[in-house]
Amino acid sequence: MSQHSTTYVPKSAFGKWFESRLPIAGLVHSSFIAFPVPRNLTYFWTFGAILAFMLVSQIVTGVVLAMYYTPNAAMAFQSVEHIMRDVNYGWLIRYLHANGASMFFVAVYVHIFRNFYYGSYKAPREVLYILGVIIFLLMMATAFMGYVLPWGQMSFWGATVITNLFSAIPVVGETIVSYLWGGYSVGNPTLNRFFSLHYLLPFMIAGVVALHIWALHVPGQNNPTGIPIKSGKDAVPFTPYATIKDIFAVVVFMLFFAYWVFYMPNYLGHADNYIPANPAVTPAHIVPEWYFLPFYAILRAIPDKLGGVIAMGAAIVIWCFMPWLDTSKVRSTAYRPLYKQFFWLFVVVCFLLGWLGSRPAEGWYVIASQICTVYYFAHFLIVLPVLGFVERPLPLPNSILESVMGVQKGGAGVPAGANAEPNTKG
Amino acid sequence: MAETTTHVAEPTRRDFLYIATGAAAVVGGATLVWPFVQSLAPDAATVAAGAPVEVDLTPIAEGQIVKVFWRGKLIFIRHRTAEEIKAAEDVNVASLRDPQADSARVKEGKAQWLIVYGNCTHLGCVPLGQQGEYHGWFCPCHGSVFDTSGRVRGGPAPINLPIPPYAFASDTKIIIGQEATA
Amino acid sequence: MMKRTLLIAAAVLGFSASAYAAGETPVPPQQKWTFQGPFGKFDRAQLQRGFKVYREVCASCHGLSYVAFRNLSAEGGPEFSEAQVKALAAEYKIQDGPNEAGDMFERPGRPADRFPSPFPNENAAAAANGGKAPPDLSLMAKARTYERGFPWFITDVFRQYSENGADYLVALLNGYEEAPAGFTVPQGGHYNHYYPGHVIAMPKPLSDGQVEYAKNEAGQPQAPETVEQYAKDVTAFLTWTAEPHLEARKRLGFQVMLFLLVLSGLLYFTKKKVWANVGGEVEGHATPPMTHNP
Numbered sequence: 093m094s095q096h097s098t099t100y101v102p103k104s105a106f107g108k109w110f111e112s113r114l115p116i117a118g119l120v121h122s123s124f125i126a127f128p129v130p131r132n133l134t135y136f137w138t139f140g141a142i143l144a145f146m147l148v149s150q151i152v153t154g155v156v157l158a159m160y161y162t163p164n165a166a167m168a169f170q171s172v173e174h175i176m177r178d179v180n181y182g183w184l185i186r187y188l189h190a191n192g193a194s195m196f197f198v199a200v201y202v203h204i205f206r207n208f209y210y211g212s213y214k215a216p217r218e219v220l221y222i223l224g225v226i227i228f229l230l231m232m233a234t235a236f237m238g239y240v241l242p243w244g245q246m247s248f249w250g251a252t253v254i255t256n257l258f259s260a261i262p263v264v265g266e267t268i269v270s271y272l273w274g275g276y277s278v279g280n281p282t283l284n285r286f287f288s289l290h291y292l293l294p295f296m297i298a299g300v301v302a303l304h305i306w307a308l309h310v311p312g313q314n315n316p317t318g319i320p321i322k323s324g325k326d327a328v329p330f331t332p333y334a335t336i337k338d339i340f341a342v343v344v345f346m347l348f349f350a351y352w353v354f355y356m357p358n359y360l361g362h363a364d365n366y367i368p369a370n371p372a373v374t375p376a377h378i379v380p381e382w383y384f385l386p387f388y389a390i391l392r393a394i395p396d397k398l399g400g401v402i403a404m405g406a407a408i409v410i411w412c413f414m415p416w417l418d419t420s421k422v423r424s425t426a427y428r429p430l431y432k433q434f435f436w437l438f439v440v441v442c443f444l445l446g447w448l449g450s451r452p453a454e455g456w457y458v459i460a461s462q463i464c465t466v467y468y469f470a471h472f473l474i475v476l477p478v479l480g481f482v483e484r485p486l487p488l489p490n491s492i493l494e495s496v497m498g499v500q501k502g503g504a505g506v507p508a509g510a511n512a513e514p515n516t517k518g
Numbered sequence: 519m520a521e522t523t524t525h526v527a528e529p530t531r532r533d534f535l536y537i538a539t540g541a542a543a544v545v546g547g548a549t550l551v552w553p554f555v556q557s558l559a560p561d562a563a564t565v566a567a568g569a570p571v572e573v574d575l576t577p578i579a580e581g582q583i584v585k586v587f588w589r590g591k592l593i594f595i596r597h598r599t600a601e602e603i604k605a606a607e608d609v610n611v612a613s614l615r616d617p618q619a620d621s622a623r624v625k626e627g628k629a630q631w632l633i634v635y636g637n638c639t640h641l642g643c644v645p646l647g648q649q650g651e652y653h654g655w656f657c658p659c660h661g662s663v664f665d666t667s668g669r670v671r672g673g674p675a676p677i678n679l680p681i682p683p684y685a686f687a688s689d690t691k692i693i694i695g696q697e698a699t700a
Numbered sequence: 701m702m703k704r705t706l707l708i709a710a711a712v713l714g715f716s717a718s719a720y721a722a723g724e725t726p727v728p729p730q731q732k733w734t735f736q737g738p739f740g741k742f743d744r745a746q747l748q749r750g751f752k753v754y755r756e757v758c759a760s761c762h763g764l765s766y767v768a769f770r771n772l773s774a775e776g777g778p779e780f781s782e783a784q785v786k787a788l789a790a791e792y793k794i795q796d797g798p799n800e801a802g803d804m805f806e807r808p809g810r811p812a813d814r815f816p817s818p819f820p821n822e823n824a825a826a827a828a829n830g831g832k833a834p835p836d837l838s839l840m841a842k843a844r845t846y847e848r849g850f851p852w853f854i855t856d857v858f859r860q861y862s863e864n865g866a867d868y869l870v871a872l873l874n875g876y877e878e879a880p881a882g883f884t885v886p887q888g889g890h891y892n893h894y895y896p897g898h899v900i901a902m903p904k905p906l907s908d909g910q911v912e913y914a915k916n917e918a919g920q921p922q923a924p925e926t927v928e929q930y931a932k933d934v935t936a937f938l939t940w941t942a943e944p945h946l947e948a949r950k951r952l953g954f955q956v957m958l959f960l961l962v963l964s965g966l967l968y969f970t971k972k973k974v975w976a977n978v979g980g981e982v983e984g985h986a987t988p989p990m991t992h993n994p
Contacts, residue, residue, distance in 0.1 A: 134983045173766045173839075176945075183945045184952070271558045276568050276589035281561065317985040328978050336974050337981075340967040347960045354953025355738060355860045358842055363865065366843035366942070367835075372592050372636075374643050376896065426985050447850075489985070496982035646831075649886050656886070661897070 100126070123309055128327035129334045130315035132496045136206040137313065138341030139199050145342045146196040147301065151294050153189040161241065163287035165280035168243035169368040187357040193235050194360045195349045197383035200228060208414075209435055211423030212314040218415040220307035225411050227300050234293040235381065237286040244365030245375045251278045251286070253378055257391075260398040277371065317495045318423025319488055326492040385449030386442050390468065392453045393461035403465065410472045417472055419480025427486040431479050438471045570695030572687065575631065583647040585636060588694045592636035592644060593682055594655075595692075598666060603629050605652065606667035616677045620667040623681055633692065634668040634679035645679075655679070725896045728846055728871030731932060735939060736863050738954060741947050742940055747778035749923060750937025753911050753930050758837060761829060761902075763817035766838035767941050770811040776947035777940055785811050792816055830888045832901045841865040841935065841942040865942070866935050868894065873931035876904040906930045 100121035102108045111117055160179050162171040175182035204224070207213055213221040236254060240247045255272045259265040274281030312321060321327045328334070352360065360382060364375040380388050390407050394400035410417075425432050445464045451457040489495035560568065568589045575595070578584050581602075584595045598606070606620040607629075624632055638645050638657040645664060650656030651672065652665035662673030669678040684694045734743040751772065754764065769789040772780045780788070789809035794816055797804035809816070817836070819825035825833035835843075845864040848856060856862075871894040879891035879898070889899040906927045913921040923929050940946070975981040 131978065132982055132984055170766075177766065177771075183949065187949075270560055271555075273560070274558060275560045275564045277591065279564075279590060281564065285558070316983070332974050333978065336967070336971045340964065340971050343960060343964045343967055347957065347964060350953065350956050350960060354949055354956065356857060356862055357949070359857065359862060363843050363845040366839040371590055372644055374637070376643075424985065495985045646886070 123305070123330075124335070125329065125331040127309065127330040128312065128321060128324075129330050130313055130321055130326060130492050131328045131333075132315050132317065132492050133313065133334070133337075134316055135337075135341055136202065136210075137315075138338050139203040139206065141338035142199045142342055142345045143196070143203060144301070145345070146192060146199055147294065147297060150189065150192050150196060151298070153185050153192060154291070154294065156185050157189055158291060161287075163241065163284050165243060165283050165369070168241060168283060172242045184353070187353045191349065191352045191357060191360060193238060194352070194381070194383065195345075196231065197235070199345070200231065201383070204228070205439065207314075208438075209425045210314055210316060211318055211418070211420075211425065213414050214418060214423050215415065216311045217307075217314065220304060220311070221415065222412050223300055223304045223307055225408065227297055227304060229408065230293055230297045230300065232384070234290060234297065235383070237290040237293070239365075239381060240283065240286045241290060242365055243283060243369045244362075245367040245369055245373075246362040246365040246378070248278060248369035248371065249374055249378050250380060251282060254380075255282070257401050257404075260401045262398070314423065315492060316424060316426060317489060317492055318427070319492060319495075322491050323493075379450055382446070382450075385447070386445035387449075389445040389449035389461045390465045392449070393458065393465040407468065410469070414472065414476065418476045419478075420483065420485070421480070422485040422488065427488055428479075428483060429486060430483045431475075434471065434475050434479065438468075438475075441467050441471070568695070570693045573692050573694060575690045575692060580630070581648075586694070588682065591682075593694060594632075594634050594636045594647070594668075594679075596632040596634075596647070596666075598630050598632055602653070602666035606654075606665055606669075609665065609667075609669075615670050618667075618669060618678055623667050623669075623678075625686055628686060631692070632666070632668060633682060633684055633694070635682055636679075638662050639670065639675045639677045639679060725846070725898075726894060728867045728894055730861075730867050731863070731870055731935075733863055733866060733936065733939075735936070735946060737860060738950060740950055742776065742778075742936065744779050745922060746933050746936045747940055748780065749913055750933035750935070750940075751778055752913070753906075753934040754837070754937055756911050757905055757930075758934065759815075759818065761818055761825075761834040763819075763834075763836040764815040764838050764941060765817050765836050766814070767944075768812060768814045769809060771941075771944060773811070774944070777944060778937070782811070789813060830901060834902065837938055837941065839942045841869060841939040843942075844868050863939075866939050869935045869938065870931045872900075873906055873935070874928060 100111075100118040102111045102117065107117065157175065160171060160175045160182065162168055172186070175186050177183075179185075207221065207224070236250075240251045255269055255278060258272060259269045261268060270276065272282070273279065274285060362375075362379070364377070367375075379385075387404050387407055391400045391404040394403045420428060420431065422428055425435050441464050445461065445468065448457055448461045448464065453461075571586070571588055573584075573586055573595060575597070578595060578597045580597050581599050582597050586593050586595060603620070609620070611617045611619050620629070623634075636644055639662075643657050645655035645657040645662065647655055650663040652663060654666040654668060654671070655664040656662075657664075657673065657675065662675035663671045664675075664679060665671050667678075668681075670676070682694055683696060684692050685696045687693050734741060734746070754762075769785050769792075772778050772788070773782045773785040789811050792809035792813070792815070793806045794809045794813050795804055796807050799805055817825075819828060819833070822833045842865055846868050848864070872892060875892040875894035877891060877893055879885050883891065883898070885891050885899055889901060890903050891898055892900045908927055909925050911925065911930060913923055913925055916922050923933065943949075972981070
């Protein structure tokens with residue numbers, strides 16, 4: 093696809109001089125101004141911009157917090173209280189950062205499930221998609237280490253439980269754990285190195301995000317029909333059309349964000365984290381943050397420790413294979429009547445896993461977790477490959493324009509797949 | 519390129535140079551990584567603090583439980599009474615959740631000294647001594663009950679209170695962190 | 701050793717989260733608070749009464765180590781006058797030093813000092829209180845909660861219910877009663893209806909008439925001198941110590957929400973206008989005809 097039809101021509105003499113030495117204005121122009129955007133994108137496509145906003149928000153609030161925070165086991169809790177009580181607007185900045193993590197995950201889950209529904213992971217966007225999975229993994233690591241920093245009870249015991257996962261690795265597990273801790277248990281060296289990494293990882297995320305956007309701008313955006321842009325009429329330039337829509341969506345998301353920050357700032361956290369870390373007492377209810385709950389449920393569903401750890405890792409790694417596990421030639425679930433039902437069933441299972449992750453691991457909860465875990469993997473390993481062969485997709489529209497303007501009465505759709513762009517997957 | 523060698527398969531002096539240079543660079547690079555990885559391991563101060571600790575048992579009266587910390591973990595040292603030893607020994611081992619004879623949990627001839635980790639095996643709370651149905655320990659968090667041998671007898675705890683590595687240096691002195699050599 | 705650690709880790713992993721299943725703990729009743737809801741504010745008189753209860757009852761065992769005397773006169777708190785706070789601080793002895801001779805010494809408190817803790821350290825606190833140190837109360841109202849369960853944890857978000865901790869504290873302070881028949885309270889423990897597991901180390905702290913409240917013009921105490929009222933007042937005070945900027949937060953929140961609403965409205969219409977250039981916004985996809993081509 094030749095996307096960059098409108099080339100950037102600097103107007104001023106300085107612009108020309110500079111552009112011939114560093115063509116950054118041209119890059120911005122082709123990526124964020126002239127870039128053709130399918131005209132039928134819904135608000136689900138604004139979550140990329142929302143995520144970019146959240147990343148910047150987390151970095152800015154985090155840098156300010158780091159000016160007051162002390163990464164030392166004896167002082168960390170107190171320094172957070174100092175931020176909350178004495179630093180001007182410290183309470184606001186900390187609540188923005190703490191709730192921002194949750195908002196980041198809300199947005200990323202919408203983004204991921206939009207991608208699942210509209211088949212955005214399929215050729216030719218596999219690399220774009222896998223970069224996204226890597227960003228998600230980095231986000232998980234960052235969020236986990238960030239939660240340790242206030243050095244409350246849940247910080248300490250959450251760190252103990254999660255770092256202990258590595259001890260499941262045969263032979264070298266124990267050594268790895270002591271290298272993670274820098275001691276014989278979670279302690280000051282652990283806190284200090286987690287702070288260092290928590291500060292580093294967001295910049296690595298920003299780097300992978302740059303690659304993610306770069307990879308996006310090669311094939312262009314997917315859209316609700318799943319069929320590519322065919323003519324200029326299918327697309328609009330990124331600026332002002334997508335820009336204004338993204339800004340509007342970001343502001344609406346900020347409303348949602350602000351509601352939590354100002355009215356329910358502690359709802360998404362744990363009360364136990366307002367108790368200073370105490371290695372001699374365990375909180376009654378060790379539970380990870382809500383965004384980790386589905387994976388936590390999978391971990392506990394497997395009765396074997398190593399097996400549980402492997403299953404939890406596999407639950408995310410399996411995403412990377414989706415472009416090849418999904419055998420359907422149709423991208424958008426809108427044209428896949430059978431898959432649509434399985435998709436929503438999968439969403440329900442993910443919510444169920446999240447809820448089960450917050451429940452005690454006993455009685456029927458365990459059995460329910462096991463059933464959901466089996467279904468979770470079956471979705472990827474059985475439903476996705478098989479459905480591509482057995483499902484009869486609905487006819488696809490001829491173009492994005494035709495779809496959004498309504499299919500003409502006379503002009504019947506063409507058989508599915510016939511009009512989809514050549515499929516390059518092997 | 520093709521002119522430089524007539525037979526591709528034949529190793530030349532230049533190939534050897536490439537391989538040797540590459541190998542040297544890889545070895546150098548790997549060596550450079552070593553100190554960075556090692557810096558993550560427990561440091562000298564931590565290792566020193568984690569060395570075996572000596573505990574003098576003389577001040578611990580019969581029936582008393584003393585708490586010590588070793589490597590950041592809580593340890594109970596219990597001077598058991600004859601009654602408590604008898605109660606612990608008179609249990610049908612097969613009936614236990616985590617079957618283990620009392621004799622396997624103390625050092626031979628030192629049955630009056632029970633040394634166990636002090637965190638409940640359920641969620642790590644600190645159980646209260648001389649309480650519960652068996653007057654061993656009772657965990658106030660979720661009601662796990664341990665007997666005078668530190669074995670789980672009720673409640674949600676899955677296993678017995680584990681025994682830390684220790685050895686008797688003399689009749690009245692133990693070294694926690696040192697496996698018995700005898 | 702390795703096996704043991706593995707087992708402990710497995711136990712921690714496998715059995716996490718079973719807290720609330722273990723004991724049937726009753727649900728605390730929800731109180732009416734002046735500080736709840738989007739426009740909530742503290743009742744100054746209540747905070748001042750609550751401080752009196754803390755000072756005369758709780759302070760002998762419980763610290764308030766994150767709170768400074770100066771906070772008591774800050775906006776959004778009990779708002780004692782600065783003179784009152786200065787006089788109050790001077791009643792406390794604060795350890796300072798070392799002086800020129802290298803010795804630590806005690807001096808009267810200043811508004812900038814934090815509340816001194818009743819015990820020099822946690823071990824001393826534990827030793828003086830039957831083996832369990834009384835927890836610091838600064839953050840108590842945020843550090844305690846109770847299980848809400850489905851579907852309440854969802855509705856709570858919409859009705860902004862975030863007084864779980866406060867409601868629990870009131871229930872706890874009122875929850876002392878005779879243990880039911882068949883329930884053995886271990887030595888040093890006390891039966892409390894609302895404490896998880898029912899056995900609490902703290903003896904019943906409050907009794908009717910224990911704290912004298914300021915009198916109004918009619919010579920009557922400004923609030924009933926009952927356990928129930930003491931519990932509510934001290935809990936309100938502890939909610940403030942846990943969240944001293946609560947009022948500022950809610951006030952700023954309203955302004956921010958209002959601004960964002962206006963801005964999103966403006967952006968919505970701007971976006972509509974911009975998209976009108978290309979014939980208006982069209983989203984999604986047409987519902988495909990539900991027939992299959994042969």
